[in-house]
Amino acid sequence: MIALDDRDRAILRALSDDATQTAGALGRRLGLSQPATWRRIRRLEEAGILAGRRVDLDLAALGFGVTVFLGVKIATRGRASMDDFERAVSAIPEVQSVEHILGLYDYRLRVTARDIADFERVLRRRIMTLPGVASVDANVMLSEERLPGPLG
Amino acid sequence: MSTIMLDDADRRILRHLQADPAATSAELADRASLNAATCWRRLERLREAGVIRGTRAVIDWRAFGWEVEVSLRLTLDKTQPRAFDDFLAAARQVPEVLEIQTFLGQVDVRLGLIARDMAHYKEIYRDRILTLPHITDVEALMHIARLKHDETLPI
Numbered sequence: 143m144i145a146l147d148d149r150d151r152a153i154l155r156a157l158s159d160d161a162t163q164t165a166g167a168l169g170r171r172l173g174l175s176q177p178a179t180w181r182r183i184r185r186l187e188e189a190g191i192l193a194g195r196r197v198d199l200d201l202a203a204l205g206f207g208v209t210v211f212l213g214v215k216i217a218t219r220g221r222a223s224m225d226d227f228e229r230a231v232s233a234i235p236e237v238q239s240v241e242h243i244l245g246l247y248d249y250r251l252r253v254t255a256r257d258i259a260d261f262e263r264v265l266r267r268r269i270m271t272l273p274g275v276a277s278v279d280a281n282v283m284l285s286e287e288r289l290p291g292p293l294g
Numbered sequence: 295m296s297t298i299m300l301d302d303a304d305r306r307i308l309r310h311l312q313a314d315p316a317a318t319s320a321e322l323a324d325r326a327s328l329n330a331a332t333c334w335r336r337l338e339r340l341r342e343a344g345v346i347r348g349t350r351a352v353i354d355w356r357a358f359g360w361e362v363e364v365s366l367r368l369t370l371d372k373t374q375p376r377a378f379d380d381f382l383a384a385a386r387q388v389p390e391v392l393e394i395q396t397f398l399g400q401v402d403v404r405l406g407l408i409a410r411d412m413a414h415y416k417e418i419y420r421d422r423i424l425t426l427p428h429i430t431d432v433e434a435l436m437h438i439a440r441l442k443h444d445e446t447l448p449i
Contacts, residue, residue, distance in 0.1 A: 146358075157351035161315070190357035195315035198347040199308065199447060203298065206447060211397070211404065213435075228441050235448035243365065245435035250365065254447060281399030291353065291408065292360075292389040 144189045149174065151293045153182055154191070158290060161195045201254060208255045209238075209283040212269065213247035217276040224248075226273045236264045247279065298343040303328055305449050307336055308345075312446045315349050355392075355408050362409040363437040367401040370428045377428040378402075388422045 146154075152172050156163060169179035186192040201209065216227055231240055231251065239252040253269070255261035269278060300308075306326040311317065317325070323333035340346045355363070370377040378396065385391055385405060393406035405423070409415035423432070 154351070154353055158353055159348070159350065161349045161351040190354050193352045193354035193357070196350050196352050196445065197308075197312050197315045198350055199312070200345050200347055201447065203343065203345045204300070204308075204447060204449060211395070232442045237442065238445045238447075239440070240442040241365075241437055242439040242441060243435040243437055246433060247435065250435065252445070279400070281397040281401045281404075284396045284398055286393070286395045287386075288393050289386065289391055291355065291392045294389060 144185065144191075146191075150182055150186060153179070154186065155290055155293045157183075157192065158293075205256055206254045207257050208261050209286075210253045210255070210261055211281045211283060212251040212253060212265075213279040213281075214249040214251060214269070214275060215277045216248050216274040218274055223274045227275070230272050231269075234264070234268050236268070298339070298345065300345070303332075304336055304340065307333060308340070308447075308449050311337075311346070312444075312449070359410060360408040361411050362415045364407045364409070364415060365435040365437065366405040366407055366423060367433045367435065368403045368405065368429055369400070369431040370402045371430045372402075374428050380427045381429070384426045388418070388426075390418050390422070 149172055153168065156168055156171070164176075165180040165183060166176040168174075168183075169176050172179065174182070183192065201207075214231075216223065227249070228240065228242075231237055231249070236253050236255055237251050238254055239250075241250045242248065243250050251269070253261065253264060255264055265278070265280070269275065303326065307322055307328070310322050310325045314321075319334045319337055320330050322337070323330045326333060328336070337346070368381075370381055374380075381403065382394060382396075385394055385403075388405075388407075390408050391405050392408060393404070395404045396402065397404065407415075407418065407423070409418055419434075
């Protein structure tokens with residue numbers, strides 16, 4: 143693990159807000175030269191801390207009016223059944239994220255759909271038919287905010 | 295919320311942009327079979343309309359030494375009219391909270407939280423989470439592995 147200083151953290155903070163900034167523009171704001179900023183970005187990428195980019199799209203404007211978090215319990219926890227479930231669930235386009243968790247459920251899914259009727263279709267035809275599903279608990283998302291995290 | 299009409303070309307651009315957020319406008323034009331000027335104009339329009347809100351760097355907190363990731367599912371005391379506002383305002387002040395979602399369902403709020411290790415998690419949980427206002431119930435789910443998280447939309 144690499145040691146980060148305040149400037150590295152400032153770079154991470156700035157890029158997690160806008161990843162399209164050039165090293166030059168970023169450097170000017172932080173009082174660093176373009177090459178020094180570029181080297182720091184490279185180092186953060188090489189350490190795996192800067193792990194790529196994500197396009198932030200307005201779901202509602204694109205017609206995805208409903209996001210639901212599902213807690214899924216699977217019936218048999220054998221290695222093969224978990225592999226089958228994981229492969230099948232990851233292939234569903236409406237399933238945006240899949241997390242294996244410890245607690246009340248086995249998996250946490252984030253599902254996006256056009257509306258409640260569309261969500262019901264995804265749930266019945268695609269999720270409930272997955273191999274080994276024992277129970278599904280759903281919570282419809284009303285709002286979401288993402289925070290910069292402990293970079294300050 | 296903006297309501298702009300998207301056509302097939304817009305959708306193609308967005309699909310390719312989601313697949314490769316670092317692609318230049320010229321690369322996107324090529325992949326979406328559009329000429330460069332058209333693609334650039336459409337990207338500008340999608341940004342202005344707020345359909346594309348930005349491009350964010352993804353931070354891998356585990357690579358950074360934050361080993362523990364927990365989902366906290368909370369229910370709040372809804373007899374308190376300001377329960378949500380008070381709770382959310384206080385939760386935003388906890389640096390280790392990365393995500394806050396509110397729900398319609400058995401759960402009212404989810405907090406996505408990170409910690410350096412289990413001892414650190416215990417400390418945050420006891421000192422910063424349990425002290426948040428109007429909580430009636432908390433349930434923790436520990437993340438073991440993330441199998442899919444591209445969060446791409448089926449556009």
